[in-house]
Amino acid sequence: MTDVQLRELLTRTKTIAVVGYTPKEGRAANSVTAYLHREGYHIIPVNPAYAGQTFFGATCLASLDELSEPVDMVNIFQRSENVPPFVDQAISGRAKSIWMQLGIAHEESANKARTHDITVVMDACLMVEHARIFGKQPIH
Numbered sequence: 001m002t003d004v005q006l007r008e009l010l011t012r013t014k015t016i017a018v019v020g021y022t023p024k025e026g027r028a029a030n031s032v033t034a035y036l037h038r039e040g041y042h043i044i045p046v047n048p049a050y051a052g053q054t055f056f057g058a059t060c061l062a063s064l065d066e067l068s069e070p071v072d073m074v075n076i077f078q079r080s081e082n083v084p085p086f087v088d089q090a091i092s093g094r095a096k097s098i099w100m101q102l103g104i105a106h107e108e109s110a111n112k113a114r115t116h117d118i119t120v121v122m123d124a125c126l127m128v129e130h131a132r133i134f135g136k137q138p139i140h
Helices: 003-012 028-038 080-092 107-114 126-134
Strands: 015-019 042-046 073-076 097-100 119-121
Touching: 003 119, 003 126, 015 028, 028 042, 028 073, 028 126, 073 080, 080 097, 080 107, 097 107, 107 119
Parallel strands: 015 042, 015 073, 073 097, 097 119
Antiparallel strands: none
């Protein structure tokens, strides 16, 4: 994906469901999500371990199947082998894009999502790419 395409994707994205969010300090799922919230994105945390708790003004969901509103992006913090059901849920929920964090890739699921006109980014940190594209300072 070119920088122009990334800028367009990140500009049109308003709501991000974060699969694997954790409130634990020092975890990428925490710092990346905090950065995205700071940058003005509406965050919907998704993690069954924290379901029902409130983070960033939104109730944490147990799964993407519980979404009551459309999301522009599903940001996945899960091992590559665990990605397929989340991609299926993102397709069912009509997400516009799927972002698999640094070190996470699942080509078969990515191809499946693309057949549903869903933009897919794999093996890249959303915070790092956003900061680079928009000249921001990432949280560490």
